[in-house]
Amino acid sequence: MSFDPWTLGFQAVNVLVLVWLLHRFFWTPVAAMIAERQARSATLLAAAEATRAEADTALADLEAARAAIAVERDAMLAAAHKDAEAARAAILDAARDEATALHDTARAARVRAAAALKRAARQEAQGLAVTIARRLAARLDGAAIDAAFLGWLVQGIADLSAAERAALSVARLEVVSATPPDAGAQARIAAALSAALGAPVTPGFRTDPALIAGHELHSPHFSLRNSWAADLERIAAALRADPDGNAGVTSDAA
Template sequence: MLIDWFTVGAQTLNFLVLVWLLKRFLYKPILHAIDAREQRIAAELADADAKKAEAQKERDVFQQKNEAIDQQRDDLLRKATVEAQAERQRLLDEARQAAEALSSKRQETLRTEARDLQQAIRRRTREEVFAITRKALADLAATSLEEPLVAVLLQRLRGMDGKTKQGFTEALEKNADALIIRSAFALPAEQQETMRQAINAIFSAETRVQFETAPDLICGIELATNGHKVAWSIADYLLSLEQGVDELLKDKAGPETKETTQHEHSQVEAQRP
């Protein structure tokens, strides 16, 4: 008999025990481990998806912000460029105006200085010439300067043209006190008398000549009435000297002024950005 019923029963029991053993030690732990792993992977995947979505969202936000910042920066840059150009133009204009003002001021100063110098030279020259002449005349001819001056004036009076003489005569007819003799120095009484007599003789009338001192004349003398004058001074002789000095000054000041102006211009150019 191939079938042993005791063995059949024992094997059935064995099989059921084996089912229980394998369930206890194999299937349950393994399936639990697989489930736990799958849950963990699913959780990690979900987490990764959430993080990815969040990262995508943040990336979009950052991209928008970046674009806004770029736009803002471009605007600011453009505005700043325009402002800087305007400021540069303004500063250049200011500098140019300042340079021009400085240059014209310097030129004005130079002109004033030259004029002052010229006047000082003229005055000094007159004084020197007067002093030299006086000394030379005193040394050489043992005479004063006043005498020749009076002589020269009288000579001129005698030699004046008819029109002038007519004018003087008309003035004397209106007012006998109209004649005034001005000189740079006070004439001695003797010479005053000489003058008076000579004038009376020339105009054939009794005149009351008045004598005045005018330091401006320096080395000159003049007979004046309303609108008419006969005079002599060294001013005419000094005129050529003044012209010579003026030319000399102009020659000297001209290049300097030119150089200064050019120098100022170059400084202004160098200050430009």
């Protein structure tokens, strides 16, 4: 066994040199690379965390926006529903009003049509009555009818007041007859008028076939209608005034 101090020194120096060389070329660079990778990883992790935080924030914003959109959509749907309800109510009201107006118009048209029909019927009845009266007057004895109407004329004069009779006695009178009176008839009429007025009168005579039958007395300011045509007109007027037809036709005719 031998122990060489030089070798001991050489080996100690060798190991120290090796420590320095490996420190310079191995341990420090590799450790630096590990540290750099760890730092880079930490940076990347921090960036990833920041990105994730931003993503979370963006997601939260998106969720909030989506919720706002949902709320807005609900509000818009509610408003649209409300508008639709209002429009529907307006349309229904308009339709109801239009239906009411149409109904009223139809009812008014129906009323007018009924009134027109009634008028037409009345006019037809009036015409029929005139025709009937004219045919009856044609079949009846003309003298008797003239006498009757003359009597009713005298009665009408008698029903006047004394002042009216006095005014008629001095007026220029005209007797309108349905048929032309002959001389005798004119004399009888004049005599009857003079007796009824209490003063002698000389009336003029005129013929109007529209009267159907009877005699009417006219002056410039007075008319005493006493004919079948006047009676029919009075009946028609009474019927117009009383559509139910309860007016006293007979008394007016008399």
